Amino acid sequence: MTNNILISTLMYSSFYKHLLISLINLEFMILNLSLFMYLNLNYLKINIYFLSFFWTISVCESIMGLTILVFMVRKLGNDYTKLLNLMF
Secondary structure, three states, X not given: OHXXXXXXXXXXXXXXXXXXXXXXXXXXHHHHHHHHHHHHHHHOOXXXXXXXXXXXXXXXXXXXXXXXXXXXXXXXXXXXXXXHOOOX
Protein backbone atom coordinates (compact mmCIF):
# COMPACT_ATOMS: atom_id res chain seq x y z
CA MET A 1 0.00 0.00 0.00
CA THR A 2 2.71 2.48 0.91
CA ASN A 3 4.70 1.41 -2.13
CA ASN A 4 1.92 2.66 -4.41
CA ILE A 5 1.82 6.00 -2.63
CA LEU A 6 5.60 6.30 -2.82
CA ILE A 7 5.66 5.38 -6.52
CA SER A 8 2.92 7.87 -7.37
CA THR A 9 4.68 10.63 -5.41
CA LEU A 10 7.98 9.94 -7.17
CA MET A 11 6.29 9.90 -10.57
CA TYR A 12 4.49 13.15 -9.79
CA SER A 13 7.74 14.84 -8.82
CA SER A 14 9.70 13.53 -11.81
CA PHE A 15 7.10 14.25 -14.54
CA TYR A 16 6.04 17.71 -13.43
CA LYS A 17 6.52 19.35 -16.85
CA HIS A 18 3.46 17.79 -18.47
CA LEU A 19 0.10 18.63 -16.98
CA LEU A 20 -1.64 15.50 -18.30
CA ILE A 21 0.86 13.14 -16.69
CA SER A 22 0.64 15.13 -13.45
CA LEU A 23 -3.16 14.81 -13.47
CA ILE A 24 -2.93 11.05 -14.08
CA ASN A 25 -0.51 10.71 -11.17
CA LEU A 26 -2.80 12.73 -8.92
CA GLU A 27 -5.70 10.44 -9.82
CA PHE A 28 -3.51 7.44 -9.00
CA MET A 29 -2.80 9.00 -5.61
CA ILE A 30 -6.51 9.55 -5.02
CA LEU A 31 -7.29 5.93 -5.91
CA ASN A 32 -4.64 4.73 -3.48
CA LEU A 33 -5.96 7.02 -0.78
CA SER A 34 -9.54 5.89 -1.33
CA LEU A 35 -8.47 2.23 -1.13
CA PHE A 36 -6.61 3.00 2.09
CA MET A 37 -9.65 4.81 3.51
CA TYR A 38 -11.99 1.98 2.49
CA LEU A 39 -9.83 -0.64 4.17
CA ASN A 40 -9.53 1.40 7.36
CA LEU A 41 -13.21 2.29 7.52
CA ASN A 42 -14.16 -1.31 6.87
CA TYR A 43 -11.75 -2.54 9.55
CA LEU A 44 -13.09 -0.08 12.12
CA LYS A 45 -16.70 -0.93 11.21
CA ILE A 46 -17.45 2.73 10.53
CA ASN A 47 -20.06 3.81 8.02
CA ILE A 48 -18.48 4.35 4.61
CA TYR A 49 -20.66 7.30 3.56
CA PHE A 50 -17.62 9.52 4.07
CA LEU A 51 -15.93 7.62 1.25
CA SER A 52 -18.73 8.54 -1.16
CA PHE A 53 -18.24 12.21 -0.28
CA PHE A 54 -14.51 11.81 -0.87
CA TRP A 55 -15.16 10.26 -4.29
CA THR A 56 -17.51 13.10 -5.18
CA ILE A 57 -14.91 15.72 -4.29
CA SER A 58 -12.19 13.83 -6.18
CA VAL A 59 -14.37 13.63 -9.30
CA CYS A 60 -14.97 17.38 -9.10
CA GLU A 61 -11.25 18.12 -8.84
CA SER A 62 -10.43 15.82 -11.73
CA ILE A 63 -13.04 17.53 -13.92
CA MET A 64 -11.56 20.89 -12.99
CA GLY A 65 -8.05 19.67 -13.87
CA LEU A 66 -9.19 18.35 -17.24
CA THR A 67 -10.97 21.64 -17.96
CA ILE A 68 -7.77 23.56 -17.25
CA LEU A 69 -5.88 21.14 -19.50
CA VAL A 70 -8.34 21.64 -22.39
CA PHE A 71 -8.18 25.43 -22.08
CA MET A 72 -4.40 25.32 -21.93
CA VAL A 73 -4.08 23.10 -25.00
CA ARG A 74 -6.48 25.33 -26.94
CA LYS A 75 -4.59 28.48 -25.98
CA LEU A 76 -0.96 27.31 -26.04
CA GLY A 77 -1.10 24.22 -28.24
CA ASN A 78 0.62 21.92 -25.71
CA ASP A 79 0.45 20.85 -22.08
CA TYR A 80 3.87 21.97 -20.90
CA THR A 81 3.62 23.60 -17.50
CA LYS A 82 7.11 25.05 -17.90
CA LEU A 83 5.62 27.73 -20.18
CA LEU A 84 3.20 28.96 -17.52
CA ASN A 85 5.89 30.35 -15.18
CA LEU A 86 4.54 28.25 -12.33
CA MET A 87 8.04 27.12 -11.43
CA PHE A 88 10.53 29.43 -9.76
